[in-house]
Amino acid sequence: MSYNTFGRVFRFTTWGESHGPALGVVVDGCPPGLPLSEADIQPWLDKRRPGTSRFTTQRQEPDQVRILSGVFEGRTTGTPISLMIENVDQRSKDYSDVAKAYRPGHADYAYDAKYGFRDYRGGGRSSARETAARVAAGAVARAVIPEVRIVAYLVELGGDPIDRAAFDASQIDANPFFCPDPAAAIRWEAIVDAARKEGSSVGAIVECVAEGVPAGWGAPLYAKLDSELAAAMISINAAKGVEIGDGFAAARLTGVTNADPMRPGPDGTPAFLSNHAGGIAGGIATGQPVVVRVPFKPTSSILTPVETIDRDGQAAEIRTKGRHDPCVGIRGVPVVEAMMALVLADQKLLHRAQVG
Numbered sequence: 140m141s142y143n144t145f146g147r148v149f150r151f152t153t154w155g156e157s158h159g160p161a162l163g164v165v166v167d168g169c170p171p172g173l174p175l176s177e178a179d180i181q182p183w184l185d186k187r188r189p190g191t192s193r194f195t196t197q198r199q200e201p202d203q204v205r206i207l208s209g210v211f212e213g214r215t216t217g218t219p220i221s222l223m224i225e226n227v228d229q230r231s232k233d234y235s236d237v238a239k240a241y242r243p244g245h246a247d248y249a250y251d252a253k254y255g256f257r258d259y260r261g262g263g264r265s266s267a268r269e270t271a272a273r274v275a276a277g278a279v280a281r282a283v284i285p286e287v288r289i290v291a292y293l294v295e296l297g298g299d300p301i302d303r304a305a306f307d308a309s310q311i312d313a314n315p316f317f318c319p320d321p322a323a324a325i326r327w328e329a330i331v332d333a334a335r336k337e338g339s340s341v342g343a344i345v346e347c348v349a350e351g352v353p354a355g356w357g358a359p360l361y362a363k364l365d366s367e368l369a370a371a372m373i374s375i376n377a378a379k380g381v382e383i384g385d386g387f388a389a390a391r392l393t394g395v396t397n398a399d400p401m402r403p404g405p406d407g408t409p410a411f412l413s414n415h416a417g418g419i420a421g422g423i424a425t426g427q428p429v430v431v432r433v434p435f436k437p438t439s440s441i442l443t444p445v446e447t448i449d450r451d452g453q454a455a456e457i458r459t460k461g462r463h464d465p466c467v468g469i470r471g472v473p474v475v476e477a478m479m480a481l482v483l484a485d486q487k488l489l490h491r492a493q494v495g
Contacts, residue, residue, distance in 0.1 A: 145371065147362070148492060149283065149485040151276040155226075156258050157266035163223040164272040166279045168488065169209070171217030173282045180204045180222070180278040187274045187473040192315035194331045195464050200227060204275050215282070222275045226268075240447050240455040244439030246376075251450065262440075267376045267467055270474040277477025280484035287351045287483055291476045292317045294432070296466060297330040297341035299323065317472040335465040338442030338458070343468025345475045346432045349483060352418060354408070354426035355494070356486045363422025364429070364486055371478040372433045377467045382432040384417025399427075429483075433475050435468035 144152040148168045155162025184202045189195055202224055209220030238259040241247040246265035250257040257263060281289070292311045294301050301320035310321050318324040334341045357364030369381040389397055392415070399416055401409035411427050418429035440459035449455045464470060 145374065146481065146485045148488040149280065149481070151273075151481060153269055153272040153276070155224075155269070155272065156260070156263040157226070157268035158258070158260035158263075159226060161223050161225045162269065162272050163207075163221065164276045166209070166220040166222070166276050168485075169215050169217070169220055169279060170283065170488070171215050173215045174213060175206075175210050175215050175220075175279065175282055176213055177204055177206055179282065180206075180275050183274050183278045183281075183473060183477065184224070184271060187271060187470050189464075189470070194315050194328070194466065195470055200271075202271055215279075220279055222272070222279075224271050224275065236457055237459065240449040240457045242439055242457060242459055243445050243447050244436070265376060267464070267470070270375060270470075270477075273375075273481070274473050274477045277473075277480040280477070280480040283484035284480065284487055286353070287349050287480075289347065289349045289476050289479050289483075291345055291347035291472045291479070292319050293327075293343050293468065293472060294319075294346045295344040296323075296327045296468065297334070297343070299326055299330060300344075316469055331465050334437075340438035340441055340463075340465050340467075342435055342437045343466050343471070344432055344434045345468060345471050346430070347475045347479050348431075349418075349429040349479050352424045352426070352429050352483060354424055356483070356490050357419065357423040358486075358489065358493075359422050362489065363419075364424055364482070365417070365419045365422060367482050367486065368429075368431055368479070371482045372431060372475065375433070375435075375471065375474055375478065377435045377438070377471070378433050379436050380434045382417075383419060384430055385415045386417075386432060389415060399425075424486075429479075431475070431479065433471070435466075435471045438464050438467045 144150055150168050151164050151166045153164045181204055184204055188202045189200055205223045207221040207223055209216055209218050293316050301323045305320045307319055311317050311319050314324040316324050316327050330341060365383045372378055372381045397415050399414060400412040404410035414427045418425055418427040440463040442458050444456045444458045447455050447457050
């Protein structure tokens with residue numbers, strides 16, 4: 140079986156390959172009457188678009204989105220919304236060696252083992268190119284949850300973390316790393332430049348915060364808000380983990396320090412004194428900011444020769460030509476934002492369906 144659809148009420152299905160003529164997404168379950176145009180979607184795609192700085196792949200894709208269905212006179216109709224993004228700068232010849240041997244760390248062997256056949260041009264569906272469709276779908280999801288503000292940023296690159304004391308939200312869109320610490324952004328330039336010159340790559344950690352999520356969204360046990368977020372984030376190509384709130388650090392705290400104490404708030408709701416839980420308790424939103432972190436591995440397509448095997452099982456060596464991100468986590472920032480929006484839109488509609 141293959142699964143290309145995510146969501147329960149607000150669902151999306153992505154389609155297309157890295158080097159095919161186009162890729163896109165079909166969004167189903169979107170409420171009718173919401174304002175939506177290509178101009179509402181394009182800014183989010185521009186944020187993820189390749190070739191915007193020397194720190195990302197130099198593949199030149201305009202990533203212009205077209206709405207093919209589900210919108211009439213600037214409003215959603217309640218029917219499936221089909222979005223398409225054309226691929227215009229493929230160089231499939233760069234992958235001739237990949238057709239013969241597997242890239243270690245990539246999904247080449249795993250796809251071959253499953254299907255007995257694979258699209259080696261850029262990795263096909265295993266390419267991060269697929270995430271453009273998710274970002275387009277995420278823009279639709281934002282129309283469903285106007286009460287929520289979502290922002291993501293890098294908190295670590297190449298093992299070098301930001302200084303939380305220097306956190307400046309105004310800096311996130313002021314540098315090519317979506318970095319809230321301007322000093323760290325300067326250091327990261329040297330780290331990424333060095334990795335590229337060495338024919339290698341580096342990993343990164345994305346943090347995403349959603350403010351304005353009402354208490355009550357989510358569900359116990361099998362549709363927990365945090366389990367849905369975990370599934371959404373780990374489905375992103377190159378993502379290797381998910382943390383909610385303090386995440387793994389919570390295991391090193393005591394019950395006293397990990398508790399999020401509550402005092403009476405001015406409107407009768409709790410005033411929390413901390414947010415170790417990341418805005419979720421028992422799978423249900425508490426009304427605090429929802430906090431998620433996602434680590435991205437170093438890009439597997441690198442110029443440094445790496446030992447591998449070919450399709451016949453013989454020893455080989457491979458270096459991946461072409462244009463690749465020296466740090467795929469940089470452009471992972473808008474993808475994580477999109478997945479947060481998609482999950483929250485789905486949870487809002489699920490909540491409304493059960494409790495009104």
